Amino acid sequence: MDKIIIEGGNISLKGEVIIEGAKNAVLPLLAATILASKGKTLLKNVPILSDVYTMNHVVRGLNISVDFDEVKKEILVDATGDILDTAPYEFINKMRASIVVLGPILARNGYAKVSMPGGCTIGSRPIDLHLKGLEAMGAEIHQENGDITATAKRLKGAHFYMDFPSVGATQNLMMAATLAEGKTVIENAAREPEIVDLSLLLNKMGANIKGAGTETITIVGVDSLHGAEHGVVQDRIEAGTFMVAAAITSGDVLVKDAIWEHNRPLISKLKEMGVEVSEEDGGIRVKSHLKKLKPVTVKTMPHPGFPTDMQAQFTALMAMVKGESTMIETVFENRFQHLEEMRRMGLNIEILRDTAIIHGGGKLQGAPVMSTDLRASAALILAGMAVKGTTTVGKLNHLDRGYYQFHEKLAKLGAHIKRVSGE
Secondary structure: OEEEEEEEOOOOOEEEEEOOEOHHHHHHHHHHHHHEEEOEEEEEOOOOOHHHHHHHHHHHOOOOEEEEEOOOOEEEEEOOOOOOOEOOHHHHOOOHHHHHHHHHHHHHHOEEEEEOOOOOOOOOOOOHHHHHHHHHOOOEEEEEOOEEEEEOOOOEOOEEEOOOOOHHHHHHHHHHHOOOEOEEEEEOOOOOHHHHHHHHHHHHOOOEEEOEOEOEEEEEOOOOEEOOEEEOOEOHHHHHHHHHHHHHOOOEEEEEOOOOHHHHHHHHHHHHHOOEEEEEOOEEEEEOOHHHOOOOEEEEOOOOOEOHHHHHHHHHHHHHOOEEEEEEOOOOOOOOHHHHHHHHHOOEEEEEOOEEEEEEOOOOEOOEEEOOOHHHHHHHHHHHHHOEEEEEEEOOOOHHHOOOOHHHHHHHOOOOEEEEEOO
8 A cells, every 4th residue: 555755844935836726526427428328528628536447447347438648637428229227236346426427327327326435434424415306206116125226207307305415416416307307396406616617517418407517407308418618617626735745735836627616615714814825817826924823713604615625735724823713613523533643643632522622733744554545645745845854744645536646746845755665
């Protein structure tokens, strides 16, 4: 198993960094290609990540042609033939996001069988809303032996209120509704930029979707969808991670092509801390003097609130800022595992249910730590750059799911970091 080794304490990141297409956008976009019974779909600006390879395998397993050109960062999908209705268990089991193929397969074939998904251990992330929404559209749902089966000769439009603005459920129901008979209205829908990106592709494919990015999405079903060309939106979480990297190292970094509006909640909290954040033609610039930063209180919320996917990285920054900071995690119930690892660095924290009180600015030092999930991996690496001594981060399979050449990009900005093969 590979490890990342950081010599920290004297690092000030400077320069420019290029971010990739969004992991959280490309996975549902790949699921959407299942719906195209005519023509081929070309996705551009695709990030080279292990999760993308996994989703490619899921789609291929449905008798669909998937060609990934890693050099051009493009995926060409041909779903024009007869597709299978059972998603391959060996790949569904690796990634929770793979559940979004349920709606497209059902809408296209009238029957779908998908195993309960796997993924990071950061909370239960139930799929009840996915299933309730499909049932509201006329599907018969059965769960048995770890499999979900859904049957509907043709889905019918429905008015569905979501108890929680789940991103995955919103995506699944949007895709299913594109081929449903009549109009579907999703209230209290997720509003993330990745939802908007999915609607852009689906509309290019011939769907009729309005309201993506708001609390109410309306979809008028059509008889069929066709292939289209689409560029994946930039990854706001990777952009945010490098913003925090600049802040935690008293750096000066231009995050190229980062979108201000997509990162507004993070930017607001960085500024409240005392970090300088400015919008430039080429992206977003972050300047920081760590010793001058102030503690803050943050509460994660569905978009447009502070993203749970930036919680771990931001708590690493909180740990370096003198004073008492508070992080309240409202989205996932088991997402403070990285802070337990940071105790090995000397971090003084109190964790009570969904709240972490971080007594920052102490004399932390490098230590061997293990990543527990995707964003925790990045957080531990950021912390390793800020503390004195050597930090070794293990279990990089999590990191590779969401960051491309992460340590190389940090090294180009001036980090003393390398990746080595472990025993």
